[in-house]
Amino acid sequence: MELSPQIEDYLKNIYQLQTRYGRVPTTALAERLAITAASVTGMVRKLAGLGLVDHEPYHGVRLTASGESLALQIVRAHRLWELYLVQALEVPWDQAHVEAEQLEHALSQGLADRLAEVLGHPTADPHGHPIPSRNGDVARRGGVPLDHLPAGEAGVVVQIRDDTPELLRYLGKLGIYPGEHVAVLDVAPFEGPLRVQIGDRTEVLGRRVAGHVMVHSEATLHERQRV
Amino acid sequence: MELSPQIEDYLKNIYQLQTRYGRVPTTALAERLAITAASVTGMVRKLAGLGLVDHEPYHGVRLTASGESLALQIVRAHRLWELYLVQALEVPWDQAHVEAEQLEHALSQGLADRLAEVLGHPTADPHGHPIPSRNGDVARRGGVPLDHLPAGEAGVVVQIRDDTPELLRYLGKLGIYPGEHVAVLDVAPFEGPLRVQIGDRTEVLGRRVAGHVMVHSEATLHERQRV
DNA sequence: GCTATAATTTCGATATGCCTAAATTCTATA
DNA sequence: TATAGAATTTAGGCATATCGAAATTATAGC
Numbered sequence: 001m002e003l004s005p006q007i008e009d010y011l012k013n014i015y016q017l018q019t020r021y022g023r024v025p026t027t028a029l030a031e032r033l034a035i036t037a038a039s040v041t042g043m044v045r046k047l048a049g050l051g052l053v054d055h056e057p058y059h060g061v062r063l064t065a066s067g068e069s070l071a072l073q074i075v076r077a078h079r080l081w082e083l084y085l086v087q088a089l090e091v092p093w094d095q096a097h098v099e100a101e102q103l104e105h106a107l108s109q110g111l112a113d114r115l116a117e118v119l120g121h122p123t124a125d126p127h128g129h130p131i132p133s134r135n136g137d138v139a140r141r142g143g144v145p146l147d148h149l150p151a152g153e154a155g156v157v158v159q160i161r162d163d164t165p166e167l168l169r170y171l172g173k174l175g176i177y178p179g180e181h182v183a184v185l186d187v188a189p190f191e192g193p194l195r196v197q198i199g200d201r202t203e204v205l206g207r208r209v210a211g212h213v214m215v216h217s218e219a220t221l222h223e224r225q226r227v
Numbered sequence: 228m229e230l231s232p233q234i235e236d237y238l239k240n241i242y243q244l245q246t247r248y249g250r251v252p253t254t255a256l257a258e259r260l261a262i263t264a265a266s267v268t269g270m271v272r273k274l275a276g277l278g279l280v281d282h283e284p285y286h287g288v289r290l291t292a293s294g295e296s297l298a299l300q301i302v303r304a305h306r307l308w309e310l311y312l313v314q315a316l317e318v319p320w321d322q323a324h325v326e327a328e329q330l331e332h333a334l335s336q337g338l339a340d341r342l343a344e345v346l347g348h349p350t351a352d353p354h355g356h357p358i359p360s361r362n363g364d365v366a367r368r369g370g371v372p373l374d375h376l377p378a379g380e381a382g383v384v385v386q387i388r389d390d391t392p393e394l395l396r397y398l399g400k401l402g403i404y405p406g407e408h409v410a411v412l413d414v415a416p417f418e419g420p421l422r423v424q425i426g427d428r429t430e431v432l433g434r435r436v437a438g439h440v441m442v443h444s445e446a447t448l449h450e451r452q453r454v
Numbered sequence: 455g456c457t458a459t460a461a462t463t464t465c466g467a468t469a470t471g472c473c474t475a476a477a478t479t480c481t482a483t484a
Numbered sequence: 485t486a487t488a489g490a491a492t493t494t495a496g497g498c499a500t501a502t503c504g505a506a507a508t509t510a511t512a513g514c
Contacts, residue, residue: 004470004471006470006471006472025491025492026491026492026493027490027491027492035471035472035473036472036473036474037491037492037493038472038473038474038475038492038493038494038495039471039472039473040492041492041493041494042471042472042493042494043470043471043472045493046470046471057479057492057493058478058479058480058491058492058493059480059492085338088315089338089341089342089345090341091338091341095337098335099335099338102332102333102334102335103330103333105329105333106329106330106332106333107329108325108326108329110322111312111316111318111326114316114317114318115316118316231500231501233500233501233502252461252462253461253462253463254460254461254462262501262502262503263502263503263504264461264462264463265462265463265464265465265502265503265504265505266501266502266503267462268462268463268464269463269464269501269502270500270501270502272463273500273501284462284463284509285461285462285463285508285509285510286462286510287462
């Protein structure tokens, strides 16, 4: 099936919204796509006609099986490009997203497979978001926001959520990437900032920022020291 | 200036036709873009309005300076991708064109420069077509069709002209690439096929095929043997 | 130079994807 | 449970880029 870039964007964004919030309201989609709700209604009716979404008027949309399968191909294309740009072309990770946004619509199945091969069949992009496999399998990566970790607990960064270029540049400067080990040394009272150990350095992180850093709790700092 | 992929395609194709044949008739463009002449007339009027082409009704179009400058950016994007796909991703050269056709519209100035840098600021794509520089300089590569070389003359392949995937696959099998040395051993009478030496092998080439292989005459076979 | 034919343009239509404004439906709260 | 305000859809329009058919202009042969 040959889809317009617009339709591809709809599918991708419906997918991303529904994975987090379930059935997607028209307005949420409209906001993400930066178009009016009226336009979304129109397009969504068309997508329903194509059998790609299930649209209950006034109650949002949800991808059908075939819609989801197509959405996953776009997500795959996007994330493969992001990783490729960062890894092979050394594009700064905060810029990769914008470029990938264009490139994702210009990636054939064959070339996608080639990228995946060159990258060693990766399962996550530079932000830690899972890269769907060719047949649409997605590894859920989960994690909890860093600011939910109690003082003294350690973990591994698994993904950066809701990232913006500015946030990514900041985190990059701090050396906070997926795969890095972090430990919460202490938390200032009254929902205050966190003192965090990253590698051999100590940084102070605001809660807003920490909330975007998803970690897998690994072991308490105490336990790690015993090892 | 932000242009639609369609407009980019018009500019690119006008550029390529006008470099070879001068002022471009509507019909020639229509045929290349696989759309009707009526559609071309409409679009061409629009391009003229944007100051990108000079349109003399009933006498074809020609790019203005700013139109040509934009066209060169597209050609640059296309050829950078082609080379990158072949060299870095090992895509077969007969497939690179189709992929690049899509990717060329999704290449930012910055990423184009990055590709060029990674490739070592190349001046030609895998087919030997010149890659315009960032500021629009194009190295004319010329060459004469291989079948214009008299028997006994040698040369270097500089480019493959009017290539199709089938032709490219065939030439690839014969080991005929830009940069390769070839020598015409003899030519069968009545516009017959050519016996050609390629590296240390000898192949027989039909005239149709040889006509697509552009070479720079280098030295006669006789002279080369003396060296 | 006239005319048949080819090239090109004009004209009216269509599909896509977006918009604004108005109408409708939903939902939370009094 | 009635209703105000929010969410959503409907209705009418617009720009882009395409088409086929008809009209116009160019050109080549007589």
